Amino acid sequence: MATVKFTSALERFFPGIKEIPARGTTIREILDEVEAGYPTLRSYLIDEQGRLRGHVNIFIDGGIINDREGLSDPLSQDSEIYIIQALSGG
Amino acid sequence: MTPTLLLGTRKGFISYRFHNNHWEVENLSFEGVPVSIAYEDARSGTWWAALDHGHWGVKLHRSKDRGKTWDEVAAPAYPQGEEIKDGIMATTRYIWSVANGGKSFPSRLWLGTDPGGLFVSDNEGDQFDLVTSLWNHPSRKQHWMGGGRDQPGIHSIVVDPRDENHLYVGISCAGVFETNDSGKTWLVRNKGLRADFLPDPQSDIGHDPHILVAAPTDPDILWQQNHCGIFRSVDAAMNWEDISQSEGPARFGFALSVADDDPGQAWVCPANSDTTRTAIKGALCICRTDDGGKTWKNLRKGLPQENCFDIVYRHALDSSGDAVAFGTTTGNLFFSPDRGESWQTLNNYLPMVYSVQFSN
Numbered sequence: 142m143a144t145v146k147f148t149s150a151l152e153r154f155f156p157g158i159k160e161i162p163a164r165g166t167t168i169r170e171i172l173d174e175v176e177a178g179y180p181t182l183r184s185y186l187i188d189e190q191g192r193l194r195g196h197v198n199i200f201i202d203g204g205i206i207n208d209r210e211g212l213s214d215p216l217s218q219d220s221e222i223y224i225i226q227a228l229s230g231g
Numbered sequence: 232m233t234p235t236l237l238l239g240t241r242k243g244f245i246s247y248r249f250h251n252n253h254w255e256v257e258n259l260s261f262e263g264v265p266v267s268i269a270y271e272d273a274r275s276g277t278w279w280a281a282l283d284h285g286h287w288g289v290k291l292h293r294s295k296d297r298g299k300t301w302d303e304v305a306a307p308a309y310p311q312g313e314e315i316k317d318g319i320m321a322t323t324r325y326i327w328s329v330a331n332g333g334k335s336f337p338s339r340l341w342l343g344t345d346p347g348g349l350f351v352s353d354n355e356g357d358q359f360d361l362v363t364s365l366w367n368h369p370s371r372k373q374h375w376m377g378g379g380r381d382q383p384g385i386h387s388i389v390v391d392p393r394d395e396n397h398l399y400v401g402i403s404c405a406g407v408f409e410t411n412d413s414g415k416t417w418l419v420r421n422k423g424l425r426a427d428f429l430p431d432p433q434s435d436i437g438h439d440p441h442i443l444v445a446a447p448t449d450p451d452i453l454w455q456q457n458h459c460g461i462f463r464s465v466d467a468a469m470n471w472e473d474i475s476q477s478e479g480p481a482r483f484g485f486a487l488s489v490a491d492d493d494p495g496q497a498w499v500c501p502a503n504s505d506t507t508r509t510a511i512k513g514a515l516c517i518c519r520t521d522d523g524g525k526t527w528k529n530l531r532k533g534l535p536q537e538n539c540f541d542i543v544y545r546h547a548l549d550s551s552g553d554a555v556a557f558g559t560t561t562g563n564l565f566f567s568p569d570r571g572e573s574w575q576t577l578n579n580y581l582p583m584v585y586s587v588q589f590s591n
Binding site for chain 1 (some may be wrong): 286321323
């Protein structure tokens with residue numbers, strides 16, 4: 142199974158959040174599993190039109206995903222998915 | 232005066248409590264997070280915090296114990312496929328106004344947002360729905376535009392306490408819209424306004440009211456600090472009259488508060504007009520009228536009069552009885568116990584202040 146890891150910045154809103162295994166074959170499917178494990182977390186990552194938020198990035202095995210709107214990037218069964226925030230502001 | 236001040240700031244939700252004859256901080260919540268509006272629903276005492284997370288999107292939280300604990304509720308969301316303009320998808324970018332539905336609708340709450348959607352909840356905020364009649368108004372896609380923010384936004388929601396199906400909204404940039412049926416149908420109320428930035432300044436739609444306020448003791452008297460001056464209506468927004476000071480500072484600005492016991496008394500926070508948006512001549516001044524805008528008095532006692540850059544955002548001025556308070560863009564918080572005749576500094580070191588509200 143793939144593994145989904147989260148930025149520690151999400152700990153503030155989801156205390157105790159930790160990596161989860163996932164069976165999905167695309168990022169969109171993975172996010173459905175993330176939501177099931179941590180209700181409302183999806184709304185922190187994507188907007189109501191289903192697009193990745195502007196200051197959120199997702200990596201699959203070290204590479205940034207290409208499809209920020211459709212979230213269709215494929216992954217393999219043992220992929221590592223990192224969900225991180227862009228560092229910005231002050 | 233009600234004894235609490237709620238502040239929405241660039242770095243959190245802050246409440247001050249008047250205790251032993253001075254103001255002290257009661258609560259800090261959401262430290263580090265921009266809070267676009269800090270709001271008390273006076274009917275229930277519930278506090279609301281509209282958050283503008285840079286990374287995680289707009290969020291909405293409520294507290295029923297004065298900020299000790301908060302519950303996150305679903306933020307207003309645009310239905311899938313809705314567009315700001317053709318090809319530009321609509322998502323909630325900012326919560327810019329909050330108003331309760333009044334005594335007739337004890338569970339109702341209204342929210343105004345960027346990019347121009349009005350939302351309503353009839354279950355105390357558990358769920359908000361887009362008011363599609365206004366969103367689908369034929370003028371929106373063609374004639375509404377950004378002003379203050381990149382996209383159109385609803386920053387003012389005025390509920391008539393005599394008939395809470397009757398309300399006005401202020402939109403930058405579109406103007407004032409009125410409904411008599413809880414938002415089923417809408418009327419444009421911009422007659423007499425001027426939009427100097429448009430090819431046709433008398434255009435029906437496209438105006439930039441920075442804030443819209445009704446006099447609590449006579450809701451047919453409405454005031455607005457507009458991009459192009461200060462305007463007042465004495466006939467329920469049917470006609471607007473420019474009441475800006477002809478030779479003086481009371482003209483450009485963002486905030487306006489009307490006295491809760493006098494429909495002819497109001498305060499504004501003048502700023503250098505839109506090219507610089509700084510304090511006029513480096514000095515902070517509040518202007519008050521006691522006669523419906525015929526004359527204005529400059530109030531400066533206790534306010535910085537040199538090397539000052541502060542301006543006051545549209546929701547960052549409020550009044551309660553004799554008390555007036557405002558917070559500034561450079562993190563100063565001022566309080567007057569005597570309707571602005573003199574000012575006390577409550578804090579010089581706050582984050583940028585977005586909203587100030589007197590509450591219980």
